[in-house]
Amino acid sequence: MNNLREIWGNRFVHYMTELQKYMRFVFTGHLAIVLLFTIGAGGYAYSEWLKEVPSEFPSAIIAAILIGAALSIGSPVTLLKPADIVFFLPMENKLEEYLKRSLRYSLFSQLPIPYILFIVLLPLLAATDVAGKTQFILTAVVIFLVKWKYVETEYYYRRANEGEGIWKDRLVRFVLASLLFYAVLAGITYLYPLIPLIGVLMSVYYLFWKKRSDANPFPYEHFITLEQNRMMRFYRFANYFTDVPHLKGSVSRRAWLGFLMRPAQFGQTSPQRYLLRRTLMRTDDIFWLWVRLTALAVLGVVLIPFPIVVYIFIGALAFASSIQLVHALRAGDDFRMDMLFPEAESTREPAIRKTVTGVQLLQAISVLVAGLITVGISVTPVIMAAIVFIVSEVTIRASNEKTEEA
Template structure:
């Protein structure tokens, strides 16, 4: 294969097939029902809230911040592989053609989120009497233009000066915020000025990037990390053989870790707590599910819907943490002890999961207070999370004992 055009086509076809292979396990009928309830409850709460929103509500600030954040991060999708460091050398004169198609795909694949956010924000802007239909259309065109320019800017910044990536993102965040905010409050002409400034800024980095060789290692690592994030997400729904775990020290959570002792009964508890805190998959899994539960308790005004939502996530938290903490196949030194290692590990895992469910329930109680006040409902939300979490722990233990 002697054409970068053919190589990109083959890579893209393989990439799409890889996504489809795992996404069919993610978007199942059960998840569709969850989405239907979540979107329905959220849409109902949003529409009811819009009937009472005051005209002085800072809708422009919120819309400008959200859209700016979604436009800011514009990492390119290159589909590069480790072997390309050598394989692409004879075809390096065709690399711009490959990257052009890569940046085009990166732009279109990142557009849905900011466009959906803008569509969701339209009723809020109308309710607070901000902007006109023409300005809304101009903002949508601005989003499309800025996303394309920002993707190319970040691509060139990574080539010219990879240490300037986050300062560059902050600059682009500030530019997008000022353009959207001032465009709504002052004049639609600000949108055109913002696009011109963004293009000039992008041209500056494009000119600077021509002075440096293409950093294959950096873009290959970026691509591998991006795919690994997708595999970790898909692994919540099905087994992914490509998944490679990662760990972080998290010294700021040292106070929550058990201290080492010389008692054999503390071995599994010591290991399990450290495994949870320092393993990225398990730690971020609990944090994500707890954050989603807290947002549901904070935003969903219908108690019955909130009960179902919180209960479902409490069940997911308990099940996935137990499976993740007990599913490791790595050899550890405690397996050399002449004890019932599996039994003591199961006990330590369930003890930790029980504590995490209690912590989640306390967070849910605090999150529900602003919406429901000092009433019975916040306590019921926390109690449901506790009951379902405890029942899941016990039923999982009984099922394991049967096997």
């Protein structure tokens, strides 16, 4: 198969099939209900806030920063595979044909986020009278043009530097994009000359890295690693909803959390809990799963204006956190470090229960603090924290009873 256009087409079909295979487990009726409650409550709170927003609110600055950040972040989707290092070498002079299609897909797959942000910000911009219909239409056009050039700029920067210092490149593009959109949205006459000037700077920056990349060979290893990491992030996300055989776990030391761990000592009275705490803190999937769910619970307390909806929302997240932590800590029975200890197998389940209980207590405290800051000193934050802890404890005990019955 020497036609790179055909290779891209086949890989794209396989990629979309892979996405659809797992996304059908993600977008289920349960998630639709959660999204409905979240979007509805957030939209209501946003609309109520817009009624009271002062006219001097810096909406143009906020919109420029958010849209600039959304446009500046986004890696190219190449669908390259490890074997391409060998099999693409004879066709390297035709590789641009393959990469043009990858950059085109990268552009259209990354456009929805900045456009969604812009649509969400439109009521705020209209409420503060900082822009009119002309600026809105111009902004929509400029979003497309900037994203088009930024996708190619990041690609050429990565090709010239093999990805080193990519956040410096993104910072430069973020500053240029934020200034450009502020000049467009602010509606200040003396800022209009900045629009073509910033456009010229973006073009010069793009051409600079394009020329630099032409002098270097194509960095297969970097783009293949980038593609593998991108797919691994998708598999980790899908693994929250269904088992993904392609998933490879990763660990990080996280020395900054060392204060939560007692130093290892001879004659440890609870080695199972020691190992489980360390497993929870150092396993990326488990740790970031809990962090994300806890952050969502805190955001729900802060943003949702109806107490009953908050109770349901944080209760659902507490259930999800506890049940997934329990199952995650039970996994990996082929070999575990506790097998090296003269400990009975019966000590593992109580240790899992106590470990997850302690972690969920931290989640309840986080919800309590967020409630006290948002609502003030009252019984409502206490009820929120109690719901998180009670739902978690009931879930942990019910899961433990099912295990004993099995």
